[in-house]
Amino acid sequence: MRKLLALAALAFVAAASVRAEEFATTKDAELMVHQAIAYMKKEGKEKALAAFSDPNGRFRYKDLYVMAYDLDGRCLAHGARKDRVGKLFMDEKDVDGKTFVRERIEVARKHGKGWQEYKFANPTTNRVEQKVVYFELWDGVVVVCGAYKK
Structure with missing residues:
Protein backbone atom coordinates (compact mmCIF):
# COMPACT_ATOMS: atom_id res chain seq x y z
CA MET A 1 0.00 0.00 0.00
CA ARG A 2 2.84 2.39 0.86
CA LYS A 3 4.50 1.69 -2.48
CA LEU A 4 1.23 2.38 -4.29
CA LEU A 5 0.78 5.72 -2.47
CA ALA A 6 4.39 6.67 -3.18
CA LEU A 7 3.96 5.86 -6.87
CA ALA A 8 0.72 7.86 -7.02
CA ALA A 9 2.42 10.85 -5.39
CA LEU A 10 5.34 10.61 -7.80
CA ALA A 11 2.98 10.46 -10.79
CA PHE A 12 1.12 13.55 -9.53
CA VAL A 13 4.36 15.52 -9.10
CA ALA A 14 5.58 14.49 -12.56
CA ALA A 15 2.27 15.48 -14.18
CA ALA A 16 2.27 18.85 -12.41
CA SER A 17 5.84 19.46 -13.56
CA VAL A 18 4.95 18.75 -17.19
CA ARG A 19 1.93 21.09 -17.01
CA ALA A 20 4.07 23.87 -15.49
CA GLU A 21 6.51 23.58 -18.40
CA GLU A 22 3.66 24.22 -20.88
CA PHE A 23 3.18 27.77 -19.58
CA ALA A 24 5.53 30.72 -19.62
CA THR A 25 6.44 32.89 -16.64
CA THR A 26 6.31 36.63 -16.06
CA LYS A 27 10.11 36.64 -16.38
CA ASP A 28 9.71 35.07 -19.84
CA ALA A 29 7.21 37.83 -20.70
CA GLU A 30 9.60 40.58 -19.62
CA LEU A 31 12.40 39.03 -21.66
CA MET A 32 10.08 38.80 -24.69
CA VAL A 33 9.35 42.55 -24.47
CA HIS A 34 13.08 43.30 -24.36
CA GLN A 35 13.64 41.07 -27.40
CA ALA A 36 10.73 42.67 -29.26
CA ILE A 37 12.03 46.19 -28.69
CA ALA A 38 15.54 45.18 -29.75
CA TYR A 39 14.06 43.70 -32.93
CA MET A 40 12.06 46.88 -33.57
CA LYS A 41 15.16 49.03 -33.13
CA LYS A 42 17.12 46.86 -35.55
CA GLU A 43 14.48 46.07 -38.20
CA GLY A 44 12.14 49.06 -37.94
CA LYS A 45 8.55 49.40 -36.76
CA GLU A 46 6.75 48.08 -39.82
CA LYS A 47 8.69 44.82 -40.01
CA ALA A 48 8.57 44.38 -36.23
CA LEU A 49 4.82 44.91 -35.96
CA ALA A 50 4.25 42.33 -38.70
CA ALA A 51 6.52 39.89 -36.84
CA PHE A 52 4.70 40.51 -33.55
CA SER A 53 1.37 39.61 -35.22
CA ASP A 54 2.66 36.36 -36.75
CA PRO A 55 0.96 33.59 -34.73
CA ASN A 56 3.74 31.14 -35.65
CA GLY A 57 6.65 33.55 -35.52
CA ARG A 58 9.57 34.29 -33.28
CA PHE A 59 7.47 36.32 -30.84
CA ARG A 60 5.39 33.35 -29.70
CA TYR A 61 6.68 31.17 -26.86
CA VAL A 66 3.50 40.11 -28.07
CA MET A 67 1.05 42.99 -28.45
CA ALA A 68 1.73 46.60 -29.39
CA TYR A 69 -0.38 49.75 -28.96
CA ASP A 70 0.04 53.36 -29.94
CA LEU A 71 -0.51 56.08 -27.33
CA ASP A 72 -4.13 56.51 -28.44
CA GLY A 73 -4.94 52.90 -27.52
CA ARG A 74 -4.94 51.56 -31.08
CA CYS A 75 -3.71 47.98 -31.37
CA LEU A 76 -0.76 47.90 -33.78
CA ALA A 77 0.08 44.21 -33.39
CA HIS A 78 -1.34 41.18 -31.61
CA GLY A 79 0.28 37.76 -31.68
CA ALA A 80 -2.88 35.84 -30.79
CA ARG A 81 -5.76 37.87 -32.27
CA LYS A 82 -5.14 39.60 -35.59
CA ASP A 83 -8.77 40.81 -35.51
CA ARG A 84 -7.74 43.33 -32.83
CA VAL A 85 -5.10 45.03 -35.04
CA GLY A 86 -6.09 48.53 -36.17
CA LYS A 87 -8.87 48.96 -33.60
CA LEU A 88 -9.05 51.35 -30.65
CA PHE A 89 -9.14 49.77 -27.18
CA MET A 90 -8.60 52.74 -24.87
CA ASP A 91 -11.95 52.14 -23.15
CA GLU A 92 -12.03 48.34 -23.29
CA LYS A 93 -12.81 46.83 -19.89
CA ASP A 94 -11.99 43.45 -18.44
CA VAL A 95 -14.65 41.42 -16.61
CA ASP A 96 -14.01 43.45 -13.44
CA GLY A 97 -14.51 46.79 -15.23
CA LYS A 98 -10.82 47.71 -15.41
CA THR A 99 -9.88 49.85 -18.43
CA PHE A 100 -6.59 48.01 -18.78
CA VAL A 101 -5.36 49.53 -22.06
CA ARG A 102 -5.96 53.07 -20.77
CA GLU A 103 -4.19 52.26 -17.49
CA ARG A 104 -1.25 50.68 -19.30
CA ILE A 105 -0.80 53.68 -21.60
CA GLU A 106 -1.01 56.14 -18.71
CA PHE A 135 5.23 46.62 -21.01
CA GLU A 136 7.65 49.25 -22.22
CA LEU A 137 7.24 52.39 -24.30
CA TRP A 138 9.61 52.83 -27.22
CA ASP A 139 9.27 55.43 -29.96
CA GLY A 140 5.53 55.91 -29.41
CA VAL A 141 4.77 52.18 -29.24
CA VAL A 142 3.80 50.35 -26.05
CA VAL A 143 5.14 46.81 -26.41
CA VAL A 144 3.38 44.30 -24.17
CA CYS A 145 3.72 40.64 -23.23
CA GLY A 146 2.16 38.76 -20.35
CA ALA A 147 1.76 35.42 -18.66
CA TYR A 148 -1.48 33.95 -17.44
CA LYS A 149 -1.49 33.10 -13.74
CA LYS A 150 -1.83 29.42 -12.95
Whole structure:
Protein backbone atom coordinates (compact mmCIF):
# COMPACT_ATOMS: atom_id res chain seq x y z
CA MET A 1 0.00 0.00 0.00
CA ARG A 2 2.84 2.39 0.86
CA LYS A 3 4.50 1.69 -2.48
CA LEU A 4 1.23 2.38 -4.29
CA LEU A 5 0.78 5.72 -2.47
CA ALA A 6 4.39 6.67 -3.18
CA LEU A 7 3.96 5.86 -6.87
CA ALA A 8 0.72 7.86 -7.02
CA ALA A 9 2.42 10.85 -5.39
CA LEU A 10 5.34 10.61 -7.80
CA ALA A 11 2.98 10.46 -10.79
CA PHE A 12 1.12 13.55 -9.53
CA VAL A 13 4.36 15.52 -9.10
CA ALA A 14 5.58 14.49 -12.56
CA ALA A 15 2.27 15.48 -14.18
CA ALA A 16 2.27 18.85 -12.41
CA SER A 17 5.84 19.46 -13.56
CA VAL A 18 4.95 18.75 -17.19
CA ARG A 19 1.93 21.09 -17.01
CA ALA A 20 4.07 23.87 -15.49
CA GLU A 21 6.51 23.58 -18.40
CA GLU A 22 3.66 24.22 -20.88
CA PHE A 23 3.18 27.77 -19.58
CA ALA A 24 5.53 30.72 -19.62
CA THR A 25 6.44 32.89 -16.64
CA THR A 26 6.31 36.63 -16.06
CA LYS A 27 10.11 36.64 -16.38
CA ASP A 28 9.71 35.07 -19.84
CA ALA A 29 7.21 37.83 -20.70
CA GLU A 30 9.60 40.58 -19.62
CA LEU A 31 12.40 39.03 -21.66
CA MET A 32 10.08 38.80 -24.69
CA VAL A 33 9.35 42.55 -24.47
CA HIS A 34 13.08 43.30 -24.36
CA GLN A 35 13.64 41.07 -27.40
CA ALA A 36 10.73 42.67 -29.26
CA ILE A 37 12.03 46.19 -28.69
CA ALA A 38 15.54 45.18 -29.75
CA TYR A 39 14.06 43.70 -32.93
CA MET A 40 12.06 46.88 -33.57
CA LYS A 41 15.16 49.03 -33.13
CA LYS A 42 17.12 46.86 -35.55
CA GLU A 43 14.48 46.07 -38.20
CA GLY A 44 12.14 49.06 -37.94
CA LYS A 45 8.55 49.40 -36.76
CA GLU A 46 6.75 48.08 -39.82
CA LYS A 47 8.69 44.82 -40.01
CA ALA A 48 8.57 44.38 -36.23
CA LEU A 49 4.82 44.91 -35.96
CA ALA A 50 4.25 42.33 -38.70
CA ALA A 51 6.52 39.89 -36.84
CA PHE A 52 4.70 40.51 -33.55
CA SER A 53 1.37 39.61 -35.22
CA ASP A 54 2.66 36.36 -36.75
CA PRO A 55 0.96 33.59 -34.73
CA ASN A 56 3.74 31.14 -35.65
CA GLY A 57 6.65 33.55 -35.52
CA ARG A 58 9.57 34.29 -33.28
CA PHE A 59 7.47 36.32 -30.84
CA ARG A 60 5.39 33.35 -29.70
CA TYR A 61 6.68 31.17 -26.86
CA LYS A 62 4.55 28.62 -25.03
CA ASP A 63 1.42 30.67 -24.17
CA LEU A 64 3.15 34.07 -24.63
CA TYR A 65 2.53 36.48 -27.47
CA VAL A 66 3.50 40.11 -28.07
CA MET A 67 1.05 42.99 -28.45
CA ALA A 68 1.73 46.60 -29.39
CA TYR A 69 -0.38 49.75 -28.96
CA ASP A 70 0.04 53.36 -29.94
CA LEU A 71 -0.51 56.08 -27.33
CA ASP A 72 -4.13 56.51 -28.44
CA GLY A 73 -4.94 52.90 -27.52
CA ARG A 74 -4.94 51.56 -31.08
CA CYS A 75 -3.71 47.98 -31.37
CA LEU A 76 -0.76 47.90 -33.78
CA ALA A 77 0.08 44.21 -33.39
CA HIS A 78 -1.34 41.18 -31.61
CA GLY A 79 0.28 37.76 -31.68
CA ALA A 80 -2.88 35.84 -30.79
CA ARG A 81 -5.76 37.87 -32.27
CA LYS A 82 -5.14 39.60 -35.59
CA ASP A 83 -8.77 40.81 -35.51
CA ARG A 84 -7.74 43.33 -32.83
CA VAL A 85 -5.10 45.03 -35.04
CA GLY A 86 -6.09 48.53 -36.17
CA LYS A 87 -8.87 48.96 -33.60
CA LEU A 88 -9.05 51.35 -30.65
CA PHE A 89 -9.14 49.77 -27.18
CA MET A 90 -8.60 52.74 -24.87
CA ASP A 91 -11.95 52.14 -23.15
CA GLU A 92 -12.03 48.34 -23.29
CA LYS A 93 -12.81 46.83 -19.89
CA ASP A 94 -11.99 43.45 -18.44
CA VAL A 95 -14.65 41.42 -16.61
CA ASP A 96 -14.01 43.45 -13.44
CA GLY A 97 -14.51 46.79 -15.23
CA LYS A 98 -10.82 47.71 -15.41
CA THR A 99 -9.88 49.85 -18.43
CA PHE A 100 -6.59 48.01 -18.78
CA VAL A 101 -5.36 49.53 -22.06
CA ARG A 102 -5.96 53.07 -20.77
CA GLU A 103 -4.19 52.26 -17.49
CA ARG A 104 -1.25 50.68 -19.30
CA ILE A 105 -0.80 53.68 -21.60
CA GLU A 106 -1.01 56.14 -18.71
CA VAL A 107 1.71 54.25 -16.82
CA ALA A 108 3.85 53.96 -19.97
CA ARG A 109 3.57 57.72 -20.61
CA LYS A 110 4.52 58.52 -17.02
CA HIS A 111 7.16 55.86 -16.26
CA GLY A 112 8.14 54.36 -19.63
CA LYS A 113 7.46 50.82 -18.43
CA GLY A 114 5.54 48.82 -15.89
CA TRP A 115 3.67 45.73 -14.75
CA GLN A 116 -0.09 45.27 -14.81
CA GLU A 117 -2.70 42.68 -13.84
CA TYR A 118 -6.09 42.24 -15.48
CA LYS A 119 -8.34 39.47 -16.74
CA PHE A 120 -8.34 38.42 -20.39
CA ALA A 121 -9.34 35.43 -22.52
CA ASN A 122 -6.45 32.99 -22.70
CA PRO A 123 -6.22 31.75 -26.32
CA THR A 124 -4.67 28.49 -25.09
CA THR A 125 -7.49 27.54 -22.69
CA ASN A 126 -10.34 29.68 -24.10
CA ARG A 127 -11.12 30.84 -20.55
CA VAL A 128 -10.93 34.31 -18.99
CA GLU A 129 -7.93 34.21 -16.66
CA GLN A 130 -5.81 36.55 -14.56
CA LYS A 131 -2.94 37.90 -16.66
CA VAL A 132 0.24 39.68 -15.57
CA VAL A 133 1.87 41.76 -18.29
CA TYR A 134 5.10 43.67 -18.61
CA PHE A 135 5.23 46.62 -21.01
CA GLU A 136 7.65 49.25 -22.22
CA LEU A 137 7.24 52.39 -24.30
CA TRP A 138 9.61 52.83 -27.22
CA ASP A 139 9.27 55.43 -29.96
CA GLY A 140 5.53 55.91 -29.41
CA VAL A 141 4.77 52.18 -29.24
CA VAL A 142 3.80 50.35 -26.05
CA VAL A 143 5.14 46.81 -26.41
CA VAL A 144 3.38 44.30 -24.17
CA CYS A 145 3.72 40.64 -23.23
CA GLY A 146 2.16 38.76 -20.35
CA ALA A 147 1.76 35.42 -18.66
CA TYR A 148 -1.48 33.95 -17.44
CA LYS A 149 -1.49 33.10 -13.74
CA LYS A 150 -1.83 29.42 -12.95
